[in-house]
Amino acid sequence: MGYVKDRFKEIADIQSQEIKNLIAQHGETKVGDVTLAQVYQGMRGITGLVTETSLLDSNEGIRFRGFSIPELRDRLPKAEGGNEPLPEGLFYLMLTGQVPTQEDVEHISATWARRSHVPNHVFDVIESFPVSSHPMTQFCAAILALQTESKFAKAYEEGISKKQYWDFVYEDSMTLIARLPRIAAYIYRRKYKNGEHIQPDGMLDWSANFAHMLGFNDDGFKELMRLYLTIHADHEGGNVSAHATHLVGSALSDPYLSFTAGMTGLAGPLHGLANQEVIRWIEELQKELGTDRPTKEQIAQYIKDTLAAGKVVPGYGHAVLRKTDPRFTAQMEFAKKHCPDDATVQTVWNVYEVAPAILESTGKIKNPWPNVDAHSGSLLKHYGLVEEDFYTVLFGVSRALGVLASLCWDRALGFPIERPKSITTEWAKQFVAKNEPVA
Numbered sequence: 001m002g003y004v005k006d007r008f009k010e011i012a013d014i015q016s017q018e019i020k021n022l023i024a025q026h027g028e029t030k031v032g033d034v035t036l037a038q039v040y041q042g043m044r045g046i047t048g049l050v051t052e053t054s055l056l057d058s059n060e061g062i063r064f065r066g067f068s069i070p071e072l073r074d075r076l077p078k079a080e081g082g083n084e085p086l087p088e089g090l091f092y093l094m095l096t097g098q099v100p101t102q103e104d105v106e107h108i109s110a111t112w113a114r115r116s117h118v119p120n121h122v123f124d125v126i127e128s129f130p131v132s133s134h135p136m137t138q139f140c141a142a143i144l145a146l147q148t149e150s151k152f153a154k155a156y157e158e159g160i161s162k163k164q165y166w167d168f169v170y171e172d173s174m175t176l177i178a179r180l181p182r183i184a185a186y187i188y189r190r191k192y193k194n195g196e197h198i199q200p201d202g203m204l205d206w207s208a209n210f211a212h213m214l215g216f217n218d219d220g221f222k223e224l225m226r227l228y229l230t231i232h233a234d235h236e237g238g239n240v241s242a243h244a245t246h247l248v249g250s251a252l253s254d255p256y257l258s259f260t261a262g263m264t265g266l267a268g269p270l271h272g273l274a275n276q277e278v279i280r281w282i283e284e285l286q287k288e289l290g291t292d293r294p295t296k297e298q299i300a301q302y303i304k305d306t307l308a309a310g311k312v313v314p315g316y317g318h319a320v321l322r323k324t325d326p327r328f329t330a331q332m333e334f335a336k337k338h339c340p341d342d343a344t345v346q347t348v349w350n351v352y353e354v355a356p357a358i359l360e361s362t363g364k365i366k367n368p369w370p371n372v373d374a375h376s377g378s379l380l381k382h383y384g385l386v387e388e389d390f391y392t393v394l395f396g397v398s399r400a401l402g403v404l405a406s407l408c409w410d411r412a413l414g415f416p417i418e419r420p421k422s423i424t425t426e427w428a429k430q431f432v433a434k435n436e437p438v439a
């Protein structure tokens, strides 16, 4: 895996010097003010992190190293005969900031295939769970079990220089990414396919091999996997899974420990688990009305009922985005090409037509538009991956690419332990009393 790693280090060294200069010359420059409301309300809008791999614009959506999703679909290398980008290429782009060649991508595919062997004790840990346990619980436990393989943890214990951290974190990240599809597929086949496991095929690209191990050999599904694993990979640094991985990594917990933290966050229904919730919500709607093609009027009523019951409409809203998520649009385009008549896909599109106006009319939801999770389940279901409890595991396999590329950057740039200041409400009351003039 020499040359990608060497290229990354060269680029990171240049960036590291630039950051040192930036801090030396402009370290006192203010990037924002913090209000008490922000402190209490999820730190929304506070700039407090550096994440090199991607940047989110609230109206335009995500850009990976400056490239939008349509640009990535155009410019990243494809599999032979395929039209969707290979996630290997996105990983290369996030890591180096450079658009990879076909050869770069093949090199990464081959490296991940070579490192994909999962030690038996990880399967034993999965097997120790009741089959009924949620796939995300099994996934998190399996990643933690894999921590026995951490080269970073071992090297740290033996005593390495700070300057070497990035090297071991890089190696652990590559190995972990290589093994995740096998672990995820094992959980899937164990839970839903009577434990009839499928061995990896080292000749396939990362996504196609994952599809193969899950038991889906349709070319359309492989294409969907390439798109899915690309668009879910990263969403700048403040989202729960990226931030948790970065935070835990800042204590020099190794990539396995750090990524487990990210995945336990992704398993929350306001974050990654929302893709499961969307399909459940649609299926309940279809069941309640006794049709798989509810009308827009029926959907509108169902949305109002959901809100009246004090629940969220899954797949809608976002902490940062204020327009339709381009990841939703990319999946919509894929569906228009591959499965425009699918009943669940059409229901997703009908929800998109009626939901924003209803959500907007509440006057409190800041973003009435769909996010990535509003569409993904309907596509998976179309190809026969109907077990919605599993969807967040797919999301997690993809998210590894972004958060682990970022973790390599964190260590290459020598970022310190993260430790913001917290306050008590008593402190806030006294601060306000001292600082605000009495009217």
Ligand SMILES: CC(=O)SCCNC(=O)CCNC(=O)[C@H](O)C(C)(C)COP(=O)(O)OP(=O)(O)OC[C@H]1O[C@@H](n2cnc3c(N)ncnc32)[C@H](O)[C@@H]1OP(=O)(O)O
Pocket: 269, 270, 271, 272, 274, 307, 311, 312, 313, 314, 315, 316, 317, 318, 319, 320, 364, 365, 366, 367, 371, 372, 373
């Ligand atoms: C990959 C991802 O993580 S994308 C997000 C996936 N999550 C979902 O789709 C779940 C549904 N959506 C939500 O719960 C929210 O929109 C979130 C969690 C994504 C963002 O939360 P916030 O930034 O706090 O949203 P916002 O500032 O608009 O919230 C204001 C109010 O609107 C509510 N609201 C926001 N979105 C929705 C929604 N889809 N349905 C109903 N109510 C909503 C909030 O719960 C909050 O209500 P409250 O004042 O009674 O507590």
Ligand SMILES: O=C([O-])CC(=O)C(=O)O
Pocket: 234, 235, 238, 239, 240, 241, 319, 320, 371, 372
């Ligand atoms: O950005 C966020 O907060 C949530 C999100 O869409 C993601 O992590 O993909």
